Amino acid sequence: MATTILVIFLFIFTIIKDSENVVYPCVVDPKCQCLTSDLSQVRIYYNISENWNIAVKARSWSDLQIDCQEMGVLNKLNYFSNQSEKMLNSLEFINCKLPKVGSLRDVSKIFGIEGTKRLYFRSFKYLGDRLKKGHLEGFSNVTKLVLAHNSFNHLPKDIFLNFLKLEHLDLSDNELGILSKGTFRAIPNLKHLQLNHNFLEEFVPKIFHELPKLKYLDLKENLLEKLNNDLFDNLTKLRYLNLKTNALSELPPLIFHKLKLLRRIDLSFNTFRVLPTELFSRNKKLRQVILHNNKVPLSTLPDNLLSELPHLVKVSLIKNGIKELSDRIFRSSTSLRYIFLDDNSLRSLPLFIFFNLKNLKILSIKNNRISRLPDEIFYDLENLRILDLSFNRLPVLLRYMKLIK
Secondary structure: OOHHHHHHHHHHHHHHHHOOOOOOOOOOOOOOOEEEEEEOOEEEEEEEOOOOOOEEEEOOOEEEEOOOOOOOOOHHHHOOOOOOOOEEEEEEEEEOOOOOOHHHHHHHHHHEEEEEEEEEEOOOOEEEEOOHHHHOOOOOOOOOEEEOOOOEEEOOOOOOOOOOOOOOEEOOOOOOOOOOOOOOOOOOOOOOEEOOOOOOOOOOOOOOOOOOOOEEEEOOOOOOOOOOOOOOOOOOOOOOOOOOOOOOOOOOOOOOOOOOOEEEEEOOOOOOOOOOOOOOOOOOOOOEOOOOOOOOOOOOOOOOOOOOOOOEEEOOOOOOOOOEOOOOOOOOOOOOOOOOOOOOOOOOOOOOOOOOOOOOEEEOOOOOOOOOOOOOOOOOOOOEEEEEEOOOOOOOOHHHHHOOO
């Protein structure tokens, strides 16, 4: 069997390396199938026994996927490669269980792999608390680590101890309920963190304080009900924050005040009953605010919630049960280009709500209960291209169209 596997791997790297677009025939072996439609991807499917199968996919000279399919635990691999040890751009384990003995690094060495810059482990199985520090040892050059779709419910505190170069961490689609204090202490260079689609209900104090370089944080689709006032205080370089689809009913007034570089925030699908007036008052770089489908009626918003944000380009406040808005809500946010107020319960809007929004291009207020609007409400919208007032109770739309400058 070792000889057969050696031939297969030499074949993979030969066909990917070929620069003359010559397709070589597959090695003839009753247990081995080689499938390829072009030179961009070669897949080797090897039947080890009646019940165990493994597929190896080479997307390029330095990108390899190991698909265990029905093979079971990785320790059942019983062969080796004489391929000289190679540094990959990416190494992916898919549909694999964790090794009972040793690490994923030990498994990769079987295939002649020295290391990789990007490591993916997605089992699509329930692995609970089986992940141990030893499973990930030996990948000191990894800058991107994806541990999604494993149903992990626990992470050892020291799990990332050997990932000093890590910049991108994906822990999405697991069953994590809480993260231990110090979980991220060993990875201060992290820039991108995905914790979405877990069961997180709360965070221990200062859980993110050891991530001063973080730019992207995704916390959507968890069970968060409350956030501490200082949770994000050390994330001074954060640009993207997603809190969509949680159970948040309130936010501390100063929770975002240290996020001076924040560009985009999504607060949709929560249960807010009120939002603090000063929530975004320090986020002067903010470009997009998304708040859709609040799970309880949010009848109004604070007067100055979105005012004096000089870089704000897009505001989307769809389907929140909003009944009224202040004429100061967008005041001095003159870079606004897109405003969406669809599917609310608005009956009218104040005269100066769009005052001096000369850069606005799209304004959508469809599917509300508006029966009348003030004259000249759209007067300052010099660059407006799309105005959608459909599915309201306005008797004569043409009248308002004429009031657009």
